[in-house]
Amino acid sequence: MAHVHAVILAGGSGTRFWPASRRHLPKQLLPLAGDADESLIAATVRRIEPLVPPERVWISTGASLVSATAAALPQVPQAHMLAEPVARNTAPCIGWASATIARADPDAVVAVLPADHFIGDEPAFRRVLQQALRTAEDGWLTTVGIVPTRPETGYGYIEVGEPVTEGVHKAVRFVEKPSRERAESFIAGGRHLWNAGMFFFRARAMRDAIAEHLPALGSGLDRIDEAAARGDEARVLGEVFPTLPSISIDHGVMEKARRIAVVAGAFGWNDVGSWQVTWEMSDRDANGNALPAGTVAIDARNNLVKALGDDSPPKRWALVGVSDLVVVETDDAVLIIPRERAQDVRAVVDALAARGEVDKL
Amino acid sequence: MAHVHAVILAGGSGTRFWPASRRHLPKQLLPLAGDADESLIAATVRRIEPLVPPERVWISTGASLVSATAAALPQVPQAHMLAEPVARNTAPCIGWASATIARADPDAVVAVLPADHFIGDEPAFRRVLQQALRTAEDGWLTTVGIVPTRPETGYGYIEVGEPVTEGVHKAVRFVEKPSRERAESFIAGGRHLWNAGMFFFRARAMRDAIAEHLPALGSGLDRIDEAAARGDEARVLGEVFPTLPSISIDHGVMEKARRIAVVAGAFGWNDVGSWQVTWEMSDRDANGNALPAGTVAIDARNNLVKALGDDSPPKRWALVGVSDLVVVETDDAVLIIPRERAQDVRAVVDALAARGEVDKL
Numbered sequence: 075m076a077h078v079h080a081v082i083l084a085g086g087s088g089t090r091f092w093p094a095s096r097r098h099l100p101k102q103l104l105p106l107a108g109d110a111d112e113s114l115i116a117a118t119v120r121r122i123e124p125l126v127p128p129e130r131v132w133i134s135t136g137a138s139l140v141s142a143t144a145a146a147l148p149q150v151p152q153a154h155m156l157a158e159p160v161a162r163n164t165a166p167c168i169g170w171a172s173a174t175i176a177r178a179d180p181d182a183v184v185a186v187l188p189a190d191h192f193i194g195d196e197p198a199f200r201r202v203l204q205q206a207l208r209t210a211e212d213g214w215l216t217t218v219g220i221v222p223t224r225p226e227t228g229y230g231y232i233e234v235g236e237p238v239t240e241g242v243h244k245a246v247r248f249v250e251k252p253s254r255e256r257a258e259s260f261i262a263g264g265r266h267l268w269n270a271g272m273f274f275f276r277a278r279a280m281r282d283a284i285a286e287h288l289p290a291l292g293s294g295l296d297r298i299d300e301a302a303a304r305g306d307e308a309r310v311l312g313e314v315f316p317t318l319p320s321i322s323i324d325h326g327v328m329e330k331a332r333r334i335a336v337v338a339g340a341f342g343w344n345d346v347g348s349w350q351v352t353w354e355m356s357d358r359d360a361n362g363n364a365l366p367a368g369t370v371a372i373d374a375r376n377n378l379v380k381a382l383g384d385d386s387p388p389k390r391w392a393l394v395g396v397s398d399l400v401v402v403e404t405d406d407a408v409l410i411i412p413r414e415r416a417q418d419v420r421a422v423v424d425a426l427a428a429r430g431e432v433d434k435l
Numbered sequence: 436m437a438h439v440h441a442v443i444l445a446g447g448s449g450t451r452f453w454p455a456s457r458r459h460l461p462k463q464l465l466p467l468a469g470d471a472d473e474s475l476i477a478a479t480v481r482r483i484e485p486l487v488p489p490e491r492v493w494i495s496t497g498a499s500l501v502s503a504t505a506a507a508l509p510q511v512p513q514a515h516m517l518a519e520p521v522a523r524n525t526a527p528c529i530g531w532a533s534a535t536i537a538r539a540d541p542d543a544v545v546a547v548l549p550a551d552h553f554i555g556d557e558p559a560f561r562r563v564l565q566q567a568l569r570t571a572e573d574g575w576l577t578t579v580g581i582v583p584t585r586p587e588t589g590y591g592y593i594e595v596g597e598p599v600t601e602g603v604h605k606a607v608r609f610v611e612k613p614s615r616e617r618a619e620s621f622i623a624g625g626r627h628l629w630n631a632g633m634f635f636f637r638a639r640a641m642r643d644a645i646a647e648h649l650p651a652l653g654s655g656l657d658r659i660d661e662a663a664a665r666g667d668e669a670r671v672l673g674e675v676f677p678t679l680p681s682i683s684i685d686h687g688v689m690e691k692a693r694r695i696a697v698v699a700g701a702f703g704w705n706d707v708g709s710w711q712v713t714w715e716m717s718d719r720d721a722n723g724n725a726l727p728a729g730t731v732a733i734d735a736r737n738n739l740v741k742a743l744g745d746d747s748p749p750k751r752w753a754l755v756g757v758s759d760l761v762v763v764e765t766d767d768a769v770l771i772i773p774r775e776r777a778q779d780v781r782a783v784v785d786a787l788a789a790r791g792e793v794d795k796l
Contacts, residue, residue: 425733
């Protein structure tokens with residue numbers, strides 16, 4: 075098999091995990107899945123290590139996040155931190171990463187993985203990845219679709235077509251976030267999977283597909299390649315990248331290309347979308363609480379307390395007579411919100427932004 | 436008029452304001468009344484200053500609290516910190532303070548005031564105090580009774596008898612915390628006042644009453660006086676004090692003595708008994724919240740957040756969709772409890788004590 079490289083997409087700056095997440099400390103740098111101290115991105119790199127050693131891992135991120143991201147991943151070579159000058163959605167990001175990998179390893183097979191997801195069954199996940207990588211090695215632009223467990227309207231879907239090989243199908247169509255009725259029909263029909271933003275391809279195949287379907291991006295990547303050949307990549311990247319079309323790889327390439335495959339996976343996938351999800355994934359006590367060690371809990375049920383400050387020793391928490399709360403403490407902020415309103419954290423961030431409290435964003 | 440001295444009773448170590456209050460940081464050292472940064476004891480000394488200058492203020496406290504108490508009251512002479520070797524209830528405490536004052540100022544009139552109460556109408560309070568002090572100067576053991584506003588079962592009551600002078604009556608009886616029915620009959624009858632633990636007397640008159648009604652205490656105070664005369668007070672105090680009868684001044688003296696007077700007062704008195712009371716006394720926003728400056732509050736009502744940690748700048752708080760909560764943060768602990776359960780803070784302290792977490796008590 076050709077060498078497998080992984081590109082970890084680590085650009086986002088979510089607001090749903092305020093006050094833990096910030097512009098300069100997005101979700102993937104936080105230990106939000108369950109009780110481990112491991113950040114989501116560190117878990118992402120660790121769980122693929124049997125398939126992709128850290129020296130073949132590349133991190134696509136924003137310039138302002140490079141140092142924090144590198145600090146979270148000491149095992150990944152510093153030169154593999156690909157800092158986008160500006161965010162231009164996933165097609166330029168994946169295109170540039172593929173071009174960079176292809177220069178180092180022309181036959182490389184590339185796995186593109188989001189940095190901020192949780193995987194419950196890691197061996198099962200790796201088995202699905204192996205199948206996707208074999209399919210990619212055969213020249214298919216491949217994705218992994220998650221077997222849906224509910225008619226979720228917050229995700230995109232992939233419609234499954236005729237079989238390619240055992241467990242692998244052609245992908246017929248990428249569907250945007252559907253209406254409730256449509257999502258229910260997808261579940262009933264059994265031919266749709268959740269699009270989890272994972273892509274697998276030969277670096278060369280992706281370059282060819284980009285050249286065909288996104289020619290402006292293709293020629294921009296050519297300019298970057300030429301500059302790299304003469305040792306001038308950084309300057310040209312800063313010039314060219316902002317001019318690249320801002321479009322997703324799904325829209326720009328996957329929906330248009332031929333030979334698109336999908337591997338169905340069921341491995342406890344979770345996109346860690348809110349504090350509610352963090353509570354669901356946490357180890358909880360007999361009363362449903364996920365609390366810092368040593369908390370005094372009296373008549374308290376189904377609460378999540380995340381103490382993320384630097385207090386040493388840690389603060390002693392005490393909860394009496396409260397239920398279904400999310401409490402998040404950092405060194406500079408505290409959030410208290412009912413679990414069922416966890417999505418409304420965004421309103422707090424909006425209020426802080428409206429006040430111009432940039433240091434709290 | 437004879438010189439007036441004040442004895443501030445500052446011994447207690449309440450548990451009702453955990454985590455703000457601790458064994459070594461009791462309620463009176465905290466800014467619990469409303470929004471001021473002023474500790475309850477500093478407010479107690481400040482509001483009597485027109486009647487009793489700081490150089491005639493004496494502080495009765497425990498040995499472990501002397502340094503924190505002195506730090507809170509820089510204007511009070513260090514030599515006026517009366518550190519009890521052990522806590523023996525109020526009769527030995529007031530007896531020793533009276534004896535000490537009498538040595539310095541034999542004709543002194545003494546006002547004994549709790550350190551940890553709140554007074555809403557300070558001019559009215561001082562007018563009542565002046566009347567009580569005049570009555571005390573005439574030789575009466577005098578107390579101030581608070582005009583009750585509800586059939587409270589958590590306080591002692593004083594039954595009012597025949598008038599002595601304008602606004603001053605004989606005190607017929609001191610009543611322990613009553614049953615609900617009895618408290619209601621007190622309110623209906625109009626002859627009972629709340630016992631707020633304030634006492635006024637000539638130092639000499641109190642010594643005489645102690646000698647008569649608590650002879651063991653009287654002779655103990657004689658030994659301390661004799662030791663003081665030969666410059667050996669500290670050693671003898673440590674010997675004698677633990678042997679003194681542990682009894683309240685109410686039981687030991689006031690209930691037994693003749694010439695006991697009471698002055699009725701209505702000046703917004705509050706014993707600051709729980710976080711619920713702190714909320715009631717706080718300035719609140721249009722939604723009934725008492726929150727740190729800058730808090731983002733969305734659909735949040737009738738909450739109290741007390742941020743007492745040393746964070747600099749202070750933490751930004753955000754409350755979304757929560758009501759009627761008390762939240763108290765210190766540098767080493769956080770409490771979350773519904774306002775209506777504020778009395779149950781004690782259960783947290785009990786749990787910590789049972790675990791042996793002495794640093795959190």
